[in-house]
Structure formats: structure tokens, C-alpha cells
Amino acid sequence: MTVATATIKPRRRRMPVTVILGLGLAVVIAAASLLAPYLTPFDPMRMAAGPRLAAPSIAHPFGTDEFGRDLLSRVLTGGRLSLGIGIAAVVSGLVVGGLLGLLAAFAGRAVEAVLLRVVDVLYSFPDTLIALALVAFLGPGIENATLAIAISLVPFYARVTYGLAAAERAKPYIEAARLAGINSGRLVRVHVMPNIGQSLIVMGTLGFSSAILSAAGLSFLGLGVQPPSPEWGAILASGRNYITKAPWILIFPGLAICLTVLSFNLIGDSLRDLVDPRRKGRP
């Protein structure tokens, strides 16, 4: 295996504060969501766990919703749904997009030209729009929303992977490996992947925040996760009719989305500068 150590220059600096902050937030949110069944004071679906539209109190720290369900329990449980959709969409989008990107970079001129053209066209449309259009035909629901978001991320990941792979393709060690008679498949697997894998994972975190936002948006419109499931966007959609009487239904799920997206943006943004070949040497 050839490892070109020059790909990612490990700058001898301390880890940026933003990365630490983002990582801390992400760990707390992931832990809270994973441990939700043990942490939640009430069953998130149980109606009349308290009075209806009750303000935050010691018994119900986030208050209750229009059916008297405990909002803290719903927000914590909702985290499992949001993070789950995000992870599933990012992983499948990254795998498909990554394969397309590698194919474009290593399968010859014709494939490269066609794939790049298609990806560029798709990339010019906002991912929310692609996800919306797909869900419109697939129908609402958690699986369809996840699938739609995954597909909407494919152009982004294909573009990024192609960029990284094309930069790698020009390096002498690839030429040496080719001259040694290695076929393209093995070349990509053994030599290219280890060198761009790290960068791809960083780009994965950037897609994650946009996946969470899309999922919340779709559910808010009634096209994603369906009520009574406590997805954050879905809680906001059902709570919007009570915003005068019970603003806490609006505040807590919204803050949960913000903090989750923020944590991944903080991590991804700071690390991207280190790995994105197009940004290298640029501010």
C-alpha cells in the first residue's frame, strides 16, 4: 500500500476551539439520543402525562404539548429519529456518490465526461428541492424521506469524491502503480481509497447537517416522518397552532435541530479547510 503522506498535511497546531466545541456538542446530543429510553421521564407517546400545554416545570422541564405529552421525552426520543435518518442518508449517499465519483475519475474519458455532466446538472439544484421532488412521488414516511435525502446528497458526494480522486490521479505514485500493471479496481481499492478516505469522512459530516435540516423540513411539511412520531420537524408542525399559548413547543425542538446542525457544521467547517483540495492554500 502506498500512502502519500503529503495529502493531508498534519499542521502542527492545536485543534481549533470550534472543533472541540462541535465535537463536545455532538457527543452530548448523540449520547442523549442513544440513552433516551433510560433518560426520558415519561413515555414520549403517552398522552395526558401531565396537563395540556403546561409551561416548563420541575415535573416537565420542557413543558407539555397539546395532548399533555411530556416534551422533554419527545425531544430526546426525536433525536434518535433525526440522527438515525441523518446517519442512514449520509452513509448511503456517501457510498453511492463516492462510487460514482471514483468511477468518473478512473473509468476512462467517456465515462468521466458523461458522469460529470450529469452530476454537475444535478448539483446545480438545491438538495432540498431534489429531496422534495422525490418524496412527492415516493410518498411520505420515514423510509421514503431517508431515501429521498440520501439521493439528494449523491451529487454533492460524487462531486467531492471526484475532486479528491482526480487530484490523487495526477500523483506519481499512481503512475508508478499503473506501470507496475495494477488494474483500475485494485488501484482504487488499495492505493487511492486509503489516501482520500479521511477527507471523505470529513465531507460526510458536512452532508450530515444538511440531511438533518432536510429531514426536519420534510417532516414539518407533513411529507417526512408522520405524527405522532416525535421527530423534531413533526413536533414543530403540530405545535405551530399553539405558538401563542405554548411557545415552548416551538422553542425546544427548534433548539435541538439548531444545536445538532451547529455541532456538525462546526466540526465539518474547520476540518474542511484541511482536506479540501480546491481550498488548499486558500484562506
Next chain:
Amino acid sequence: MLFLISKRVLAAFATVIAVIILSGILIHVVPGDPVTAMMAQSVSATPEAMADMRARLGLDLPVWQQVGLYAWHVLQGDFGRSIRGNESVAWLLLQRLPNTFSLAVCGLTVALAIGIPLGFLAAIKRGRLADTAVMVIAVLGVSIPAFWLGLIMIQVFSLKLGWLPVAGSSWRNIILPALTLGLTYCALVARMTRSALIEVLAEDYIRTARARGLRERQVLLVHALRPALISIVTVVGLVFAYLLGGQVIIENVFSWNGIGRLAVQAMLERDYPMIQGFIVVFATSVVIVSMLIDILYGFLDPRMRQR
């Protein structure tokens, strides 16, 4: 220049054709039978009515023929008729287009009016407190879901303070949704402006201007602003596309009578001809805007014309 324009126009036309064909194909990814899905919410779902619908949508023809026929009709401006209300899809979309467009332009104006100065400030004060502050605002801005910001704006400005109406389509009603869109996307504009200006400030001619003893103000306003603005033009196209995407949700939050609201209604009702029409019209808007931006870029930057 003429070559550049014709190349861009042709590429845009090809993209629109591809989108039309794609949205013609999409109806076939509907799990199960699209007619059953559409009629599921209707009381008049007799076998006769369903067969009639199938014939009307041409669903009894082979797939390639359906898609070809759909593309042919769309190119003539015929998007079919909506399932609910049996109205012309093209007419329904056309009626709402001015509303969607005016909101998008107002939102973009707000985003540029806030984002460009902030980006400039950050680039000039690079590495200092003002820069950090702007970048923190920018990362917060891209992390806040637009629809949540919209709900909070309604809560504060309409319900608590009573300054602006909650919903409707008069000029007073455009303020809150435009502000919401603008605030959401100004972060993106600020970041891109910052990196564009930082790149320009690293150029040799800026160093020359400074070496000639020009005042910093003059260097920035005369020598750096123009080339930076050129790259900001491309940003505008990109932001506009994203803004249109976000606008679908915002129109629903503020009950703004635009295409986005119509589309989500159609999506919830499974009105496929309507959804197809929405996809084609929305995608075409994105394509036309990015084409115009490309051509404008050619006018502004002489280097582009020679390619």
C-alpha cells in the same frame, strides 16, 4: 461573446429537456399504481373513474411513449390538468409565479444587503475580533432551520408585538417571509464574499496599489471592490437557487400564495400532474437564473469571453 451566449443557452435548453423527461419518468417510480394512490383520498374512486383517469394521463401507453408525449406537451406549454379541481396546471402555476418571484427577489435583496457588507468587514479585519464575530454569526446562520426562524418571527413580530400581519399576500405580508429568507441566506453570502475579497486582496496589483502609497480606503474601494464583486455575481446565482429551494418551506410557514405552497398542497394530495409541473417550472427557473448569471459573468470579466 456570442459564442459564449449561444453555448450557455443551448446547455440550459438541454438541461430543461432533461428535467422534463425526468419528471415524466418520476411518475413511474411511484410505488404501486399511481392512479390508486391519487384516488385513495377521493370518494368517487369507482373502477370506471379510475380507468378514465388512467386513459387521461396516458398511463395505458408504453413508458417511453408516455414520457415522449409528456415532454412534447410541456414544450407546447401544456402541463396537463390537476387531479383536484381539474384545472390547467400551467395556468395555476402561472398565476402564482409573480408571488414566488417577488418573494425570492426581496429575500435575495435582504440577503445581499446584509451579507455583502458583513463579508467585506470580515475580510478587511481578517483574523481580528470583527472577523471572528462575523464568522460565528455565519455558522449560526447556516445552522438555523429557515422554517423555525419563520415561526419565531411570526411569534415575535406578529403575535407579540402586532407589527405585521401573520399571513396573506399584500406588500406588508412580504416583509416577514423576505426577512426570514434574507437572514437565513445572508450567512452564505457573507462567507462567500469574505473569501472572494480575501483572494483579491492577495493579488499583486493590490500590493502595487499599496506600494504606490494609496490610501487603504482607495485601495479597497477602487482596486479591490470591482474584481471582488465580479466573483460575488456568481455567488448570487448559487444563493438564488438555494433560496428558491428554501422558499418552498417558507411559503408554507407564512401561507404565502406562491408556487411552493401550491406544490406542497399537491404533494400532500398526490396530485401528480401538478407536482410534475412544479418540478419543471422550478427547475427551469433555477436553470435560467444560472444561465443569466453565467452570461453576465462573461460581460463583467473579459477573460471569460476568450474561453
